[in-house]
Amino acid sequence: MGRAELTAIRSRRVVLPNGERPATLRIDDGKISEILPYESGAGAYDCGDDALLPGLVDTHVHINEPGRTQWEGFATATRAAAAGGVTTLLDMPLNSLPPTVEVAALKLKREAAQGQCVVDVGFWGGAIPQNLADLRPLHEAGVYGFKCFLADSGVPEFPPLDSAQLQAVLGEVRRFGGLLIVHAESAAALGQLGESQRYQDFLDSRPGRAEVEAIALLAELAQGARVHVLHLSCAEALETIAAAKRRGVKLTAETCPHYLTLTAEEIANGATEFKCCPPIRDAGNRDRLWAGLAAGTIDCVVSDHSPATPELKLTGSFTTAWGGIASLQLGLPLMWTQARQRGHGLTDIVRWMADAPARLAGVTGKGRISVGAQADLVQFQPEADFVVDPAALHHRHPVSPYAGRRLTGVVRSTWLAGAAVDPDKPSGRLLTR
Template structure:
């Protein structure tokens, strides 16, 4: 048995002094700080550290197998642990084959098995022609399904047209599952070329998102399915989502650290490390996304970690791969911006640990409470550091956060009560089993 004492511990009751008793990988009790030890091992956190639940990141592109030179399970999960993430859910595209049937899911699991430093689950993919595959993927334990409403960027993962979206949503409603939607309207997206970020931003206007969000809401209303808008960038979609939620439509949304930290004027010409789709917008839009989180219209913050090789980040916003590598720095990035806005660490933990765990039904994750997995993080919220992409643990040294001074440092991450170390101990998760 291990006892971890912290003068500051983020629990469902708020931030309190506590002693967390760990037995067989689970939290056996959360006790007063000065509880009798009665343990084989006692860990006292430093006075400047806060004990947090391990983060749950439900939007990660590992790309393994098939494009493991972009990112692989060993590197992604080591980066996750270094950033305080103890559970991640892998997206179904960019790996080969994409996770669009049960056989592909088993190939993905075989690539991950024994190679993960944190716990890993999987999303299934919804693509043209595979509606009949969804029940088998659901039975095999995927946490839900991801679709694109426009070109995904990889030929093997096709996008759903409106009638196909409704067909798949009807199946998902019968399964009581969830559809994750990349919501952009191809009809209003232009073609970007060159080093100019304003030109790229203009090519993917806010209207592209609001149009697609309206489509998702209407389809979810007609089918009674659960729909979730991923990586929300355009704050103009917030009134649509709030009204739909108030009327009983089962629609939720997430946003990402890069939309909360950066804004368009931050981005130099040719700096394609910042390229993502949908794009990073202006400062007023960023402020409105924060308000959407505070009022609950947006329920959580996840990384959308989507790395690639340096060669694919050529300095042309039309040609470069669209994805930001931020898995390791998400907590510090969000905390830096939240602290500046007077938002407490407990709220950041709710957005990045508790809410994502609840979203995917991981009852033992995202909280420091009796019976939960002892996935824990010692976080020094006042220590500062400067991001150096060369020292980050994901596969390739490319990051939009390079050179940024961030507040908050992860000092130790425990997975089921043991510090994350070189030997992979992560488990492969299935829906309903954790």
């Protein structure tokens, strides 16, 4: 992936926070030391007309190791990340065993990751009914925040919070200035789903009002705490989020490439590779999510990479199949394919997928090309296209709802702290807040 060590790199399309322009970057000790005119970069690694982006920051990744490494692991997930231009990711506290709900479990997670990661990796903690006293110690141990569910998580070791428990967690997190990130579906609004291969039955069982009600509750209870809505799929909730922001509530939201790309209309019965929670909704909803992203109501776009074994994923039953989409390697071309058709540029992509996630989680020195930032860089060919072949993806199992889809934008090279990513020589760091 490019030259082994960089001291200088240039492109006619360097994507800076204020737009694209020709430039040369000088790199010292793994950081960007100067941004100079393109012409001053004789002898530098030259990307030519390929765009030069900051490495993406994906704050929503389920790596599943230790405990469910047959689903995914640090080696395979971080290889997929690097191939997709993601140089920093944050690992969710489930579906690993044990979940990251106490300091001892965080230590096990870090030990499992040691020496396996080809990109930088940080960790979220979890908030469950039983671990209120563990939140501050986890915060002090360096997790970036705490994930909770308001409905069944899908795994028994990570139960949801009820309203009273949510209030208690918010109070505790507020006391030490932490961040609570929430799977925001109201358990009371979810329907029962009998055995079914029909996508419409699954969609009906997880109506948009489940998200609307949960997000309204979060906006009401936040009271000075920082709260982030995960994987927003329902555009009806946008006004609730926007209104909360206008009132000064510290509420942010993300969405994912699958909600901005796929539509319910294209999902065939039995096609459980498309199953995720909350679900993919109709085309009109997708367009409203794009409008919410453009308006800034949605703050960032991350993958919610959540793979499982083919035996768990491809059951043909929307009742029993694992709900998650593995897309860590494809997020950049998925977003660029849609964004360019909707009048957005690479500066927007970088803001949504690099700068905003880094700022949200407090991952310092990441997500932008600026003096002093870590030289995490991606050479991206924005006019090239390719057809998704699941066998060419680096995550553990070749399952993808995007199989056979033609996408625009190809990652040519990825650098971490100025060094070319080598999948056979893991050099990623384990990050702490």
